[in-house]
Amino acid sequence: MCKSPLHPFLAELPKCEHHIHLEGCLTPELVFKLAAKNKIELPSPEQDPAYKSPESLAKRYEHFDNLEDFLQYHYRAMRVLVTKEDFEMLGWEYFKSSHADGVQHAEVFFDPQSHTTRGISFDTVVTGYKAACKRAEEELGVTSLLIMCFLRHLPAPAAAETLQQAIDGGYLDVQDEPSAADNGSRVIGALGLDSSEIGFPPELFKEQFLEAEKRGIHRTAHGGEEGDTSYISGAMDSLHVERIDHGIRLIEDPALMRRVAEEGILLTMCPLSNRYLQAVEKISDLPIKTFMETGIKFSINSDDPAYFGGYILNNFCAIQEAFNLSVKDWKIITENSIHCSWVALDVLELAGYLIEAPALPSCVDGKSTPEDDAQLIARRASELVDAGKEVVAIAHSYGGMVASEALSGLGVREREEKGLAGGVKRIIYTAAFVPLPGTSIEKTSPTDSVGWLKYEGDQKAFNWHWETSIGDVFYPDLTGDEQEKYLSRLAFHPKSCSLWEPTAFAYREIDVTYVFCEKDAAAPLVAQQFLAGAIKDAGVQIAEETLPAGHFPFLSMPNEFAEIVIKYA
Known part of the structure; x- marks a missing residue:
């Protein structure tokens, strides 16, 4: 909880989350629990003292040297996910926690390659997460959309294979089941690109993203977190993305800033993540005010909450404590978050409007x-x-x-x-x-x-x-x-x-x-x-x-x- 007088207001704001990795919700407690259930051997305390207990692992998560240091723990933790029920449990843990923070709609990343490369079937991953999404809508009223990410440090042919698995499984096809999200009637509604940024430019994945575009699939990519602004412009030019995930280094290129503002590209910013991974020294170093002054739209998100100090409300509080934003500022941020979500009629409902649509x-x-x-x-x-x-x-x-x-x-x-x-x-x-x-x-x-x-x-x-x-x-x-x-x-x-x-x-x-x-x-x-x-x-x-x-x-x-x-x- 932040000390700002606006905290009750921030807590009550209707929230849309656009940058959340489901695998990043694996808490140390859940890692140890699933490891025991699935008989997965974790590193011994001699190999890494962090694995002495859930508490010591949580302590290790309080400081990462950089993105690569974090990813080492991130990918190691994923090994405990084996069954469809494991993936559903993980997804459900996210939806429960985010709902408590006021999230009404979430567009969530998942990394199938992290699992298929260790022998877990593509179907197991997707059906588990989809079951969590369905449960969240039925029990919590939280709508969602799955964003399938390619791991950019893996060869592009691996991304092509993953895309083909999604196509062959019918997961990119329009389904009969209605959903609030405009692509939510597809099991997978969007493509993303994540993992190590530097050295793996977006252009490597052009073919897969253009195929997705032909199929009416939304597109986003991580860029400008560690890499320079060429990773942002490259994603826009080659992948035809509608969003940039992170994008904090956009501040280095005024011309590109103007283009992002003019094209209405949304930045999905993650303040606590940026601080934990040393992308900025402190939250106040983020170019929040400059982005607002130049008309760049952004949303505030939690990225990998099990690793970076909390869910979306913690990130709202971190921004408020650093910048002391006004109610008007938060209204703009919230409206941009709602309007740039990949949802249909619910955009108006999320903004607080009652919708009546009588059938003639x-x-x-x-x-x-x-x-x-x-x-x-x-x-x-x-x-x-x-x-x-x-x-x-x-x-x-x-x-x-x-x-x-x-x-x-x-x-x-x-x-x-x-x-x-x-x-x-x-x-x-x-x-x-x-x-x-x-x-x-x-x-x-x-x-x-x-x-x-x-x-x-x-x-x-x-x-x-x-x-x-x-x-x-x-x-x-x-x-x-x-x-x-x-x-x-x-x-x-x-x-x-x-x-x-x-x-x-x-x-x-x-x-x-x-x-x-x-x-x-x-x-x-x-x-x-x-x-x-x-x-x-x-x-x-x-x-x-x-x-x-x-x-x-x-x-x-x-x-x-x-x-x-x-x-x-």
Whole structure:
């Protein structure tokens, strides 16, 4: 516990962890326990006095000369992990401890090569850790994503073999089981690169990372901990990483700092680890303030908590004691941590927003009318605002028609005039149809040449006319596996939805944002611009945002979309 008056605030902050090695959670007590269980011989006290007892080993962990000194103990401890149950136990120990520190979502590293090279099967490692992840979500409400790391000190062909094992086992494939993480429906959602940095540049692993990128797998790499800034730029250029793990030496290259800030690369910083491994002499030497001043995003993490003095809250406290940050500073750090997590809708929930996503009746049974849809949304929105809540409505696609009808009379300003608390403060139209009086979806088309909605006979549903596949129409920015997953859930509206003419227009009384989706082929950009322009011409002021996304930006760009929602919330 730190002495700062902000400690209770830090303890209560919702936390996302992005830099945690599950094998780094092997406490001395657990090392001795599993060694006895699995009959693994540890070094004798004569060989290394640290192994006299769990207490003496813990004492040895209090000082490492450098990264290599730490890795010697780190890899030796891993030998006690043998069965699936061992890996599940280790993962569960992490989730219990981190949950006590306020972690709500964790993206965790594991090193399969450390185990397969000593005869433990790849499946044993992955299924054990995955079982811990599942248990954490079910019992603690902590969501997670597994990041498979390559050991950079091993030859690149070994990384290729490990990647192939993951592919052959189906661990990189999109699964049917839902999860909060956007890649969490894959057993393994991301690739990482760790172990000895100097002498093993990221370029050695280019082929494996580009293969992962093709498959829609997230990518990160350790860099700029011991190695110079070329290890950071090399990971960005060759591996196309979305994050840099550690990255503290970025401070040495102002031009690269600007690039990292501009590209929104997240640094996953580990202050206690940096001090324990002598990367910095003291926590206050970390370039935290410079990174904040230059717009570089970073998260605070625990790295290997069994070795480096504690879990994530200890690291938060170490930063607070060194820099005396303000509540505003911590809000920025926390929001960046949430927004840069590889999670979908939960980004908003982690930021403290209640999410309501009612299923429109017309999408459920194909028989209900647009009026049924509007009545459902009006009823649910009324319940929320009557409870005094301020609501931001996300109106997507056909939902723009429904929101325009259903939310009329529920605006914050109108309710305020009546002395009522709560109300709808904004509608965020997203690649949405926005009605004008006397118009329907069928009547809405910017030009005769667009040809984006056509029907044949009395078909009950839209009959789409495109030369490309329907997957590329709705999900052009998702991989093939992801397209198939979401297409299997796609519900088409009855034709009555396209013929319906709303009679109320909530955008006249409620603030409006329109999110344009540039890659959308279902509602092309020209159509979106036409629809937004029509109500602008009618005197409605619109805040505009643009994403390089397809029809469903909350699937393909969840973090960026969430940032827009939070901006206007």
